[in-house]
Amino acid sequence: MTGPADLYSELVLEHARRPHRRGRLAGAEGHADAANPLCGDRVEVWVNAEDGMVKEVVFDGEGCAISTASASMMTDALAGQPIGSARDRIDRFLRAVTEGGVEGLPEEQAALAHVRRLPMRVKCATMPWRAALAALDDAEAAGGGPS
Amino acid sequence: MTAPPTPAPAAGRGALDVRAEFPILAQRVNGARLVYLDNAATTQKPRSVIDAVRRFYEEDNAPVHRAVHTLGERATAAVEGARRVVARFLGAESPDEIVFLRGVTEAMNLLAFTLGESLGPGDEVVVPLSEHHSNLLPWREMCRRRGATLRLTPLAQDGSIDMPALESIVTGRTRIVSVAHVTNVMGVVNPVREVCALARRAGAVSVVDGAQAACHMPIDVQAIGCDFYAISGHKMYAPTGIGAVFGRRARWAQAPPWQTGGSTVERVSTDDVRYAEAPARFEAGSPNAAGIVGLAAAVRWLEGVGIDRIAERESAAAARAREGLASLPGVRVFGPSEGSAPVIAFDAAGAHPHDLATLLDGFGVAVRAGHHCAQPLADWLGVPATTRASFAAYNTVEDADALVEGVGRALETLR
Ligand SMILES: Cc1ncc(COP(=O)(O)O)c(C=O)c1O
Numbered sequence A: 001m002t003g004p005a006d007l008y009s010e011l012v013l014e015h016a017r018r019p020h021r022r023g024r025l026a027g028a029e030g031h032a033d034a035a036n037p038l039c040g041d042r043v044e045v046w047v048n049a050e051d052g053m054v055k056e057v058v059f060d061g062e063g064c065a066i067s068t069a070s071a072s073m074m075t076d077a078l079a080g081q082p083i084g085s086a087r088d089r090i091d092r093f094l095r096a097v098t099e100g101g102v103e104g105l106p107e108e109q110a111a112l113a114h115v116r117r118l119p120m121r122v123k124c125a126t127m128p129w130r131a132a133l134a135a136l137d138d139a140e141a142a143g144g145g146p147s
Numbered sequence B: 001m002t003a004p005p006t007p008a009p010a011a012g013r014g015a016l017d018v019r020a021e022f023p024i025l026a027q028r029v030n031g032a033r034l035v036y037l038d039n040a041a042t043t044q045k046p047r048s049v050i051d052a053v054r055r056f057y058e059e060d061n062a063p064v065h066r067a068v069h070t071l072g073e074r075a076t077a078a079v080e081g082a083r084r085v086v087a088r089f090l091g092a093e094s095p096d097e098i099v100f101l102r103g104v105t106e107a108m109n110l111l112a113f114t115l116g117e118s119l120g121p122g123d124e125v126v127v128p129l130s131e132h133h134s135n136l137l138p139w140r141e142m143c144r145r146r147g148a149t150l151r152l153t154p155l156a157q158d159g160s161i162d163m164p165a166l167e168s169i170v171t172g173r174t175r176i177v178s179v180a181h182v183t184n185v186m187g188v189v190n191p192v193r194e195v196c197a198l199a200r201r202a203g204a205v206s207v208v209d210g211a212q213a214a215c216h217m218p219i220d221v222q223a224i225g226c227d228f229y230a231i232s233g234h235k236m237y238a239p240t241g242i243g244a245v246f247g248r249r250a251r252w253a254q255a256p257p258w259q260t261g262g263s264t265v266e267r268v269s270t271d272d273v274r275y276a277e278a279p280a281r282f283e284a285g286s287p288n289a290a291g292i293v294g295l296a297a298a299v300r301w302l303e304g305v306g307i308d309r310i311a312e313r314e315s316a317a318a319a320r321a322r323e324g325l326a327s328l329p330g331v332r333v334f335g336p337s338e339g340s341a342p343v344i345a346f347d348a349a350g351a352h353p354h355d356l357a358t359l360l361d362g363f364g365v366a367v368r369a370g371h372h373c374a375q376p377l378a379d380w381l382g383v384p385a386t387t388r389a390s391f392a393a394y395n396t397v398e399d400a401d402a403l404v405e406g407v408g409r410a411l412e413t414l415r
Helices: A010-017 A065-078 A083-098 A107-117 A119-141 B047-060 B070-090 B104-118 B137-146 B163-169 B192-201 B249-254 B289-305 B307-326 B353-362 B375-381 B397-414
Strands: A030-036 A041-050 A053-062 B098-101 B124-128 B149-153 B174-180 B205-209 B228-232 B243-247 B265-269 B272-275 B331-333 B343-348 B368-370 B386-390
Touching (some): A010 A065, A030 A119, A041 A065, A053 A083, A053 A119, A065 A083, A065 A107, A083 A119, A107 A119, A119 B353, B047 B289, B070 B098, B070 B243, B098 B104, B104 B205, B104 B228, B104 B243, B124 B137, B124 B163, B289 B307, B307 B331, B307 B343, B353 B397
Parallel strands (some): B174 B205
Antiparallel strands (some): A030 A041, B228 B243, B265 B272, B331 B343, B343 B386, B368 B386
């Protein structure tokens, strides 16, 4: 059966219940926030880069299971990655949930990409990744980018 | 044929069951029976309303108030007949006290931008904290432009207006008091009669937002004692994009024109304009005639079924839902437990309203999640969002049970 409930697989809910890298990073090189005025959800992302790599990435915020799970998966996807590859991963996930096509995505991200069929909820999933992109931009502007 | 005949009441209305009169409710959603509980946002339409709109387009459609041909006369008669129907429905003294417009949002903008034009520094407009943005932002904006002060009145513990506080806030400086008859998040029935009396004693104009009330209870503007009362068609079984505002003749006479253009004038020369009296003065442009016809059909439907019977049935279903929800672990139901309209806002520990609403949709249950266009109230409740289930004439006790069961299942999934 396909329906809204497909979105709430255990893969997604596990992240929602126990999100990875939730916290705040004082003095981080990169920081960005995003909000959804429709539901009042908001997310903040902090990153520290070193030698062209994402050394630390954390998020904090207030949101639904989908945005929390998505933020948690985002930190898994970005931590320890070269910045270029982190940007590619963000791009690939955003394309999967807006345009479709989950080939090559990690299984948990593919599960979350079911949100594509619920247009009113897509923003919940994309918001943390867009904030991460802005935080990377912020870090690179601060000089933590590829050396 | 002139105006469409009043549709005959459906047979066998002994035990009220109007669900079959709403074609949209026959469908299944996500494989389940549709349980539509987003009525405070918009209600579904009975066959008689859909038919009235279709019949207007098939038989009577023409320019209103302008044409001398047969169809034009019929269309004009349909609109003016509808004005009489709405006037009687609200208890107005005259059909001329009824202005048709798009809905309550437009009504509040009309009132704010006409009554508000004479505001100045030192003047105050009073609005409760629990209002829909539609009855907040027009006043706020007008106060900002005129240098007047908007005062948000606090709420009592249960979310109703804090009347002692209101009594101290409404003073000689108060020019306008605007308040919802029924609030859209928690279904609180405000003591509008007392509020209007307070306004009157202070010499202020009283405005009542009836968007959430007109579908649940009989409205009598004389008993309420308000100067203005606004209703929204799409929340009372009528089409979208149509509403009406009652205003006392003397109050309309004090209001300057707002949107101007065709229909609003008596005489225009190259260097002078003489504006018409209400309602024409405030109905610029060609009216939404089909919507107006649909609004009158909805009023006839409500009166045919009987608002009291509808209220009885809705309250029974809502009471059942309220009780069932409150018995679920970690669920908080907001608002007064007694005497409210069938609108229930709740939240659940460990479950975000949007997740709840999406999972409920999977069971065919349509509810609303969010701040419901009342952010100051959400702040007051201390929650970013709530889930809202709101009942209408066609909702049953089974619908209430489907809601409670669905929430229970959703919570099991999420927690
Ligand atoms: C209390 C209240 N006032 C005003 C409005 C806006 O009404 P309309 O849709 O007619 O503009 C609503 C509807 O959302 C409402 O619930």
